[in-house]
Amino acid sequence: MELSEAMRTTGTCRHYSDEPVPDKVLYDAFDVARFGPQGGNRQPVRWIVVRDEAKKKALADLYLPYWEAYYAAISDGTKDVGAVPKTIRSANEFAHNLASVPVLIVVVAELAGLHPTDAELDRLSVVGGASIYPTMQNLCLALREQGVASAVTTLLCHEEPAVNELLGIPEGYLTAAHIAVGYPRDHFPTKLTRSPVEDIVSIDEFDAPMFR
Template sequence: MTISADELLTTTRSVRKRLDLTRPVPMELVRECLELALQAPTGGNAQLWHWIVVTDPGKRKAIGEYYARSWNAYYGSGSSARSLFKDDPARAAAQERVSDSAAYLAEHLGEVPVHVIGCMTVPAGLPEGNQAGLWGSLLPAAWSFMLAARARGLGTAWTTLHLAYESEVAELLELPANVRQGVLLPTAYYTGETFRPARRQPLDEVLHVDRW
């Protein structure tokens, strides 16, 4: 697949309903994407990240069950995407679509052929207060993985809902106590043709130069 940098950046979407749940993803393709992800910036060049690639059907099923439980609680709380921007018909319609696709992923996560979980080693435990420096050393690499996957015909979705059961998932995957999870990236070939840029707020509504 040949794709320009601008197209890659504007058409890498969170893929949920269009993940191909039946087509295996070669591990070498996942490795290619992770090799590129490791070129992302990391604070102090410490490279404290770790990547758990889950392909075992039983473990994926178990993660999917925790994820569905977390989604049900999140949706029931009234704070999901569907509840946002109800007074704006144009944005409300988009939120409905996002919520529907998120519900689909919650129902089928365990069937997605590859789960990539980005983690950080935290020898002294999670810091109190501002944790931007810690997670800022992981999340750019996770996004790079998503971009690399998109360029290779794979779909991904950025999600953290499983973290409501982080300790249970850590036990399932035998993670050391000083390794904390930051993001779950379900990964599969996507169905359909391609993706278009998403409708976003106009830049001038969110841009501030020198002051608010």
């Protein structure tokens, strides 16, 4: 598979078959993912593969209340996420069936390995994620190459202390995301909807489109 095809078709999968994902498939994906860029080559990312049914259910039980609150806000018009109703329904089904996904991967990062140069700015600090999320996306792409789908969620990060206790994550680590992994029930997308290049790229100044 060409890299560009993998990048264009690695969407969020919300419906999975019950076919197990072999350890070899996961190993090969992790082997590629670890080469993602990170500050100072500190390699802060660790992965916890959760197959145990009881632990998957515990994670799903922690996840669902946050999804329900989010879903309720969308349903009553309090929150506008810009998604079409079909996508919202699909996400709701995903949330209620999270425990049945073949594999849940918890993305963990060592705090000492992050260098958030924006921590003192008067806004949300995001720079530390630059040493985490490229590696995570590498994993999703490496899985896609092998015909395995994924869905990244961060809602469970609300419950970091409970997740730490459940999975024995030591102090000094944060949970950056949780990834559902499995073979797709249906098929991979052939065309993801994204903003055109003309709308998102400027030159020299924010309001100067580079491409017209």
